[in-house]
Amino acid sequence: MTKQSRGATRIAWVLLAMLACAAGRSNAAAAAPKAEVMHWWTSSSESAAVRKFADAYRAAGGVWGDTAIAGADQAKAVAINRIVGGNPPTAAQFNTTKQFRDLIDQGSLNNVDDIAVRDRWDQLMPQPILDVIKVKGHFYAVPVDIHMSTWIWYSKAAFKKAGIAKEPATPDELFAALDKLKAAGLVGLAHGGQPWQENILFQAMLANVGGRELYLQVLRDRSPKAINSDAFKKVLLAFKRLQGYVDAGSPNRNWNDATAMLISGKAGVQIMGDWAKGEFAAARQTAGKDFGCIPGLGANVPYLIQGDAFVFPKTSNPEAVRAQKLLAATMLTPGAQLEFNKIKGALPILSNVDTSGMDVCAQAGMAILKDKTRAVGMIEVFLTPDQNGALQDVLTTYWNTRMPVEKAQKGIVSALQD
Known part of the structure; x- marks a missing residue:
C-alpha cells in the first residue's frame, strides 16, 4: 500500500468514525424521553x-x-x-x-x-x-x-412606621394592628379584589375565628346548622370587617401586585398562600428580617393545605x-x-426531605405538620368546583354589597348543597 493510499484509508476511517458518532448522538437524542x-x-x-x-x-x-x-x-x-x-x-x-x-x-x-x-x-x-x-x-x-393558603404576611417596615411592636397572635390583635396601619396613612390590608382571593380571606377568618371544628362542619360536612349558627355569623362579620382596610385600587388587582405593596412598605398585611414568599425572595427580602409570616392566630388553628x-x-x-x-x-x-x-x-x-436549610417560615410550617391533627384540607379539597364557584359568588356579593349577614348565611347553605 502506497503512502498516498494509506493516508486515504486513514481519512476514510476518520470519516466513518465521525459518521458513527453523529449517528449515535442522533439515536440518543431520538431516544431521549x-x-x-x-x-x-x-x-x-x-x-x-x-x-x-x-x-x-x-x-x-x-x-x-x-x-x-x-x-x-x-x-x-x-x-x-x-x-x-x-x-x-x-x-x-x-x-x-x-x-x-x-x-x-x-x-x-x-x-x-x-x-x-x-x-x-x-x-x-x-x-x-x-x-x-x-x-x-x-x-x-x-x-x-x-401550600398553606392563609398565611398572614406583614411588612416589618410598615409595622415599624405604624408603631406595632408585637406580632399579632389573636384575631383581635390582628384588627388592632390593621387599625394602627390605617391611622399611620398606610394600606392596612393589601388585597386583590378577585373572587378566589376573597375566598382565601374567608377561609382565614373561618380557620382563625371559627376554629377547626367549625371549619370542618361548614366545608367538609356542609352542615346547615353550623352555617346558620352565631359562631359562623361571627366569622362572616370578621371577613366583612377586613374590607375596611383595603384601598380603592383593590378590585381586580393580581395577588403578586398586592404582595409588592408589602415589599415596598406601602401596605402592612396580606393574607395569601405561601407562594407569596417567592415574590419576597425575588425582591431579595428575607423572612424574619424584612417581612414576617404568621401561620395562624392561635396555637391550635388548622393549617390549611393543598x-x-x-x-x-x-x-x-x-x-x-x-x-x-x-x-x-x-x-x-x-x-x-x-x-x-x-x-x-x-x-x-x-x-423525609431535609428542610433544615429552608427559611424560618418554611421551618414553622414543617414544625406544624408534625402534628397531624393540624393539617386540614383547604376549601377545594372538600368542595366540588361547582360548589366552590357557588360559594365564591355568595362571598363576593357579600364582600362588595350591603348584603345582610343572615342573607349571606342562607346563600352559603344553598351554595354548598349537592
Missing part, C-alpha cells in the same frame, strides 16, 4: 421555580417542552380540552383538589402507582393530599409541593409513558424538591 409540560407558573418567582424542574429533567436525560399558560383556570381549561380532544400534553398541572376527579372517573389519566409505592407516599404525604390524589387504591397525580400536582393523560405509547415516569420520578427527587420549593415558597411534599 420528551415531555410537554403544561402549567400556569408565569410570575417571576414561579417561572424561576419551574425551571428547577426543567433542569432536573434534562439532567436525568429528558427533553423538557414548556407550555406555560397564564391563569390557572385558563391553563386547566386548555389541558382538559386537549385531553378530551385527543391531543394531550405529556403532563398537566392541577391543584391537589377535586379539580381532576372527572378525568379520573372518565379513565383519562395514567396512574403512577409504581412510583407511589416505591417512594412510600402513603407514609410520607399529608392525609388531605392523599385523599384527593388516591382514588380506589390508585394514585393519579404527582403532588410537588405543600398544593400543585401534575396529572398524566392516558396514553399507551411506550415512549410517552417513559417520559411521564421519568418526569414523575424527577420531580420528587430530594434535590429537585428543595430547589423548586425554596423559590416557589412552598414545602416539599415528602416529609
